[in-house]
Each structure stands twice: as C-alpha cells, then as structure tokens.
Amino acid sequence: xxxxxxxxxxxxxxxxxxxxxxxxxxxxxxxxxxxxxxxxxxxxxxxxxxxxxxxxxxxxxxxxxxxxxxxxxxxxxxxxxxxxxxxxxxxxxxxxxxxxxxxxxxxxxxxxxxxxxxxxxxxxxxxxxxxxxxxxxxxxxxxxxxxxxxxxxxxxxxxxxxxxxxxxxxxxxxxxxxxxxxxxxxxxxxxxxxxxxxxxxxxxxxxxxxxxxxxxxxxxxxxxxxxxxxxxxxxxxxxxxxxxxxxxxxxxxxxxxxxxxxxxxxxxxxxxxxxxxxxxxxxxxxxxxxxxxxxxxxxxxxxxxxxxxxxxxxxxxxxxxxxxxxxxxxxxxxxxxxxxxxxxxxxxxxxxxxxxxxxxxxxxxxxxxxxxxxxxxxxxxxxxxxxxxxxxxxxxxxxxxxxxxxxxxxxxxxxxxxxxxxxxxxxxxxxxxx
RNA sequence: GUGGUUGUAGCUCAAUUGGUUAGAGCGCUGGUCUGUGGCACCAGAGGCUGGGGGUUCAAGUCCCCUCAGCCACCCCA
Numbered sequence: 001x002x003x004x005x006x007x008x009x010x011x012x013x014x015x016x017x018x019x020x021x022x023x024x025x026x027x028x029x030x031x032x033x034x035x036x037x038x039x040x041x042x043x044x045x046x047x048x049x050x051x052x053x054x055x056x057x058x059x060x061x062x063x064x065x066x067x068x069x070x071x072x073x074x075x076x077x078x079x080x081x082x083x084x085x086x087x088x089x090x091x092x093x094x095x096x097x098x099x100x101x102x103x104x105x106x107x108x109x110x111x112x113x114x115x116x117x118x119x120x121x122x123x124x125x126x127x128x129x130x131x132x133x134x135x136x137x138x139x140x141x142x143x144x145x146x147x148x149x150x151x152x153x154x155x156x157x158x159x160x161x162x163x164x165x166x167x168x169x170x171x172x173x174x175x176x177x178x179x180x181x182x183x184x185x186x187x188x189x190x191x192x193x194x195x196x197x198x199x200x201x202x203x204x205x206x207x208x209x210x211x212x213x214x215x216x217x218x219x220x221x222x223x224x225x226x227x228x229x230x231x232x233x234x235x236x237x238x239x240x241x242x243x244x245x246x247x248x249x250x251x252x253x254x255x256x257x258x259x260x261x262x263x264x265x266x267x268x269x270x271x272x273x274x275x276x277x278x279x280x281x282x283x284x285x286x287x288x289x290x291x292x293x294x295x296x297x298x299x300x301x302x303x304x305x306x307x308x309x310x311x312x313x314x315x316x317x318x319x320x321x322x323x324x325x326x327x328x329x330x331x332x333x334x335x336x337x338x339x340x341x342x343x344x345x346x347x348x349x350x351x352x353x354x355x356x357x358x359x360x361x362x363x364x365x366x367x368x369x370x371x372x373x374x375x376x377x378x379x380x381x382x383x384x385x386x387x388x389x390x391x392x393x394x395x396x397x398x399x400x401x402x403x404x405x406x407x408x409x410x411x412x413x414x415x416x417x418x419x420x421x422x423x424x425x426x427x428x429x430x431x432x433x434x
Numbered sequence: 435g436u437g438g439u440u441g442u443a444g445c446u447c448a449a450u451u452g453g454u455u456a457g458a459g460c461g462c463u464g465g466u467c468u469g470u471g472g473c474a475c476c477a478g479a480g481g482c483u484g485g486g487g488g489u490u491c492a493a494g495u496c497c498c499c500u501c502a503g504c505c506a507c508c509c510c511a
Binding site: 016069072073121125213218266267284285286288315316318319343374375376377379395412 | 435436463468469470471472484485502503504506508509510511
C-alpha cells in the first residue's frame, strides 16, 4: 500500500459490483417499485422498512452455516463498540426479526408485508449479479394454509406479467418438513454415497454439507447419477404431499401455468414445504427473476411464537434485464408541459417570474438558463419534448398577450398573459389530431 | 473463490507487419436562419487509448502487474 508521490488525482469509480443509477435507470427502478406498490397493496400487503444492517448472527442462524452466503459472501464489520454487524444479504430474516420484536403476531393474521431495498453479497459480479442489488419481496406470516402459498405465488407472477413480461417459467417444488425431509436426506445420502467417487468434487462436498444441492449440479456424470436418485416429491409425508397438491390447485385455479420441479432446491436452510422460482429463459446463468418458499420453523427458532410463513424475493436488476431481453420499452420519459422562451436577454427575470407562477399552478414548465438565442431555445424545447412553448418578447410584454405555440402542430395562438395557465390546461385536454 | 475473455471521445466502433499531430457515426455546443423547433449543410468542444511498470530509436498495437466489465463455474435475486 505504498502511497505514490503522485500529483495526479486518483480516479474514483463505483466499487466493484455496485453501480450508479443515472436518471434513466433510476426512473425504471422507481417504476418497478411503484408498480409493485400498487399490485402488492391490492393483494393486501403493506410496506415495511427495516435497517440496512443487522446483527451478524441474525443471518448466519437463518440462512444456514453451510450456505455460501454465510460462509463467504457477507459484508460484515465491527462497529466502534465492537458489535459484529452485517449488511443484509436478504430481507426475510430482518422482517422476521421485526415481526417478533414488535409482536406483530398480535395483529390480524396472516400479517402481510412487502419491502424494497438494496441487499449486499460479496460475490464475483457478472450480468444479473451484483454486490449491491435491489430486491422487492413479500412475506405472509401466520397462515399454514396452502391457499396463502398460492396467493404469494400468484402475486409474484401477476406482478411480472403486469410489466409486460411474457417469457416466464414458474417452477414449483417442496422441501418437505421435519417429518419427511430428514428421512429423505438420509435415504438420498445412502443412495449416492456409494457412487460419490464418480461424482464431481463439488457434489462430494455437497453430499456432506447439504445433499439436496446435488440436484443443482450441471456436471453430466453427476446428472446421470442424480436422475436415478429418489426425488423428494416422491418421499413427502402425507401432510406435505397434500399441501403441495392444494397449492397446485390454487395456482391452477388462478389460470397460471407451472412446472412441478422435484429438483428445485433453494439455497436457504430455513425453507420447509413449498418452494418456487420464476425464471426467464432469455437470461443466461442468472435466470432466476424471483423465488421463495415457506418457512414454518424460522420464527420459532428465533424465539417467537410458532408461526408458519411464506414469502418471495425478486431481483429488480434481473427484471430489468428480462424486460430488455424481451424488448419491452418502459416509456417513462418525463417532459415539460411548456417551455418559456425569451427574445431579449433582459426579459429573463420576467420570464422566470412567469415560469414560477406556472409551476406553482401545477404545470411542468422549463426555461433556458444558458443564455441561448431564441432559435436555440426552440431547439431545446423540442429536444426536451415540451408540448407547448410561449414566447416572450418586447411586443408581448407591452401588449400583455403572448404567443402559445403547439410544438406538435406548429399552430400558434395569442393569449393574455394572466390566462396562460388556464389556456395550457384547456389546450392539453383537447383531443390531439394526428 | 476458480477458469476464460474484453477494456480506444458521453455512446457504438475504426486505426495497414509496432512508425509521424489517434479517426468516423451518433450525441453535445454554435452557426447558415440577427423573433420561432424537427430536415439539411458547416464549424467547434470533447481522448495522457482503464491505471502502473517493462521491451524498443519508436507502443493504442508486444510482455508483466493491477483495476473494471462480460462469459461460465461456485452460488443465488
């Protein structure tokens, strides 16, 4: 870390895996948010905001010590009092913490919450995977019934469809519960251990740490072996099997297509029963737009009252990538209603007064602050996409009547200065001729 | 964390076997049009070729290191 005696200034860049959301992209993100707010609230979910960082062990306990997120991807730091804190890698644990801390179990159940925020994982970045990324998600706490699973899944799909995304594949699976998962895991391990030597090093590791993950492997040899292995969906206890059937019925009733996926394994240890994931086939390696599942034991494990729950999280950047891949244009450009142009530089203060009145009246209005010629002001108004331009010159200011030009048609009409705002509003409500 | 690949104006890309002041289109600013936009034409601004070191008479071109993006693995949103 030798400091060079340089006279050049260091060029600062956004840290690896992070990015600036310039106005265009920020507007897209905001659109995803406002659209989500509308639909999620229609489904009865209310927004919750939790801190960006939490006690480190909140995450290590919930996500699972064996997961990569806990083992190597957390942004962990000590504060000045020596507390170990971690930038949240996901939001379910914080929401559950808040649920318990504020005794939300005393509210009407299920307690339905949604959140938006940036999450942090120290991973090697690539398209669709960043170190700081935005998630949108919901949690429904309190109901063990399969119909709430269906609601959460339908909500996820409906939201994505509302953005005009079409190329989506919904995968549904089950992780079983305490009764059936452990016996199944044992069975799977027994089945695979004799063949372990033929499998890839990753899978050998998985067999020890978390056997279910072998289903994620992309290695050909492993896949062949795994194809023969028992599937969890064939080894569920009666209750879990029935739960899964009921969830499927709910989804079918909502008219949503899905794929039953016995190999769907989700990364967090806290999942029980229903798991699901929505993928875009257009996206490459990071194809999961959103996913989630049921977590019936997590709240009790944190010392809260036994509370079944289910939720999903959705990656906003991935949604943006999918929209791009499907060539969906988010038409969210903002443009002024009118532009105030001046002929003489000396009239700019007067123009500014009029501009401010118009803005206070509720119109989106702009003027030039670069001392441009009238001609250049017109060009600027055009580029900004302004619907109307009013031109203030010596004549207009003397007579008190200004020209209002419709930029689409080129038509101009004279209006008295104190009626500009009303005139614009009237003109805007006129049907537009093509 | 592993392997691969790329890095030239704001953006998309050029630059003969290493060879003089690194170009184009789009965008930006202004003008032709001195009180009127879109089109056209003209002009201008804008680069220590991601950063550092090395080889060479000479490096955007070759070598090493580093940073960053991308592709895949791992994992996940």
